[in-house]
Amino acid sequence: MGGSLLVVMLLAAFLLAAGVVYQWRGTKRDIERQPAPGRLVDAGTGQRHVYVLGTGSPPVVFESGVAASSLNWRQVQVGVARFTRACAYDRAGLGWSSRQAGPTTAARAVGELRDLLAAVGVAPPWVLVGHSFGGYIALQLALGHADEIGGLVLIDPITPEDWCAPTPKQRHLIAGGRLFSYVGAVLASVGLVRLCLARLQRGSGRLGRIVLRRFGRTASATVERIVGEVTKLPAELWPAVQAHWSRPKSFMAMAAWIAGVPASARSLKEALARAEKRSSSEGSALLGRVPLVVISATHGGSSPRREHESLARLSERGRVLVALKGGHWAHLDDPDTVIEAIRETVETVRRAPPVTATPPAAPV
Structure with missing residues (x-):
């Protein structure tokens, strides 16, 4: 039993480290490929x-x-x-x-x-x-x-x-939006958001849907709506949008701006x-x-x-x-x-x- 637990922990640590490296390399590549236009x-x-x-x-x-x-x-x-x-x-x-x-x-x-x-x-x-x-x-x-x-x-x-x-429902929406943003920041820091967006860009959104379902229907519906709006942008802008939302800072900023609405x-x-x-x-x-x-x-x-x-x-x-x-x-x-x-x-x-x-x- 102890040996199995150790294997699981080592595998989790390896995946986490791999995700951090994947995120670091992806962020470096984004900075090179998606410079600020202004x-x-x-x-x-x-x-x-x-x-x-x-x-x-x-x-x-x-x-x-x-x-x-x-x-x-x-x-x-x-x-x-x-x-x-x-x-x-x-x-x-x-x-x-x-x-x-x-x-x-x-x-x-x-x-x-x-x-x-x-x-x-x-x-x-x-x-x-x-x-x-x-x-x-x-x-x-x-x-x-x-x-x-x-x-x-x-x-x-x-x-x-x-x-x-804010009504109780609105306070719940704000709290939910902030929680979703914080979770998004954590997932982005280990490369999971980047991986989901990359697969979505290639036409496979199954991984992203599996992850989102873990956070409930509201989170899933919100992300699907945002993705629907993003796809209305010219296709040449999608890589920049993907680069922004693959980084934790975008999610942390979203949490802060949502909190400041009232x-x-x-x-x-x-x-x-x-x-x-x-x-x-x-x-x-x-x-x-x-x-x-x-x-x-x-x-x-x-x-x-x-x-x-x-x-x-x-x-x-x-x-x-x-x-x-x-x-x-x-x-x-x-x-x-x-x-x-x-x-x-x-x-x-x-x-x-x-x-x-x-x-x-x-x-x-």
């Missing part, structure tokens, strides 16, 4: 990757969802770069950017984004394009630095009301309340006449969410655009519609620079 800028808390295409003004700045990298904007970014400057970047820990210590919230991301854009010479006013959680960051920046904003395009944004006071929602709600006080005496919308387009995914229905209609009313020139194709990832499902909405916003800014809301006394 610039790596020292943000004080680590390096941040920013990728700028095109020329012209106002520049368009893309803000990704909670755990997405700049790669998810590539199709739209290339289209926008045909008529103005287009800037996509990776938040802390995502894509080619390094991790940071401390809170990962929308309020902190605002300051970092402004510093990053200044470092690469992308001057305001900007047209901010935010997807999902990225809408928190775009709105937080617009409310705190109104004079730097030319326009806003929000793609199926989550609203402060969605996550300001605090980000509360911070934005407070910023909206302060802006409401300022604008009520003037009788104007919170964002004045800043062009604002809220692209609302129907998720199979026919009407935009009421919350999105409320967001559109933040500006006197706000409107809701219903995305009839696809769902939450409208910029992947229907990039042409998103590009056209951005083009119209850019042209509005060019024709008549908007009169923005009065900047707050203290930046958010």
Whole structure:
């Protein structure tokens, strides 16, 4: 009995060591084969990757969802770069950017984004394009630095009301998302995620499905949904996405950004309340006449969410655009519609620079 146990332990140790070596060699190969397409800028808390295409003004700045990298904007970014400057970047820990210590919230991301854009010479006013959680960051920046904003395009944004006071179900989702991320980081560190993704790329997802089933149906369904969205990207980007999610830092960053969603929602709600006080005496919308387009995914229905209609009313020139194709990832499902909405916003800014809301006394 003791001899059998020793054999099992030695075999497990060998497999673990082999996995670590496999992961180390794969990471080294990724760094060589998948270099950052843009610039790596020292943000004080680590390096941040920013990728700028095109020329012209106002520049368009893309803000990704909670755990997405700049790669998810590539199709739209290339289209926008045909008529103005287009800037996509990776938040802390995502894509080619390094991790940071401390809170990962929308309020902190605002300051970092402004510093990053200044470092690469992308001057305001900007047209901010935010997807999902990225809408928190775009709105937080617009409310705190109104004079730097030319326009806003929000793609199926989550609203402060969605996550300001999480329900028990939402708290369970956050806890589950963080646990899944931590487990993913451990599996990535020993090469198992890399192996599963490599087999999936070759058309065999059996190993990945076996591993995922160990973590329940929710984890399996979540990963399958993410993989489904990734496959909508141009095929030439898949190796870079695979390289990013084969590394533990991406999973740790996802855990951190997921954990910061409620605090980000509360911070934005407070910023909206302060802006409401300022604008009520003037009788104007919170964002004045800043062009604002809220692209609302129907998720199979026919009407935009009421919350999105409320967001559109933040500006006197706000409107809701219903995305009839696809769902939450409208910029992947229907990039042409998103590009056209951005083009119209850019042209509005060019024709008549908007009169923005009065900047707050203290930046958010």
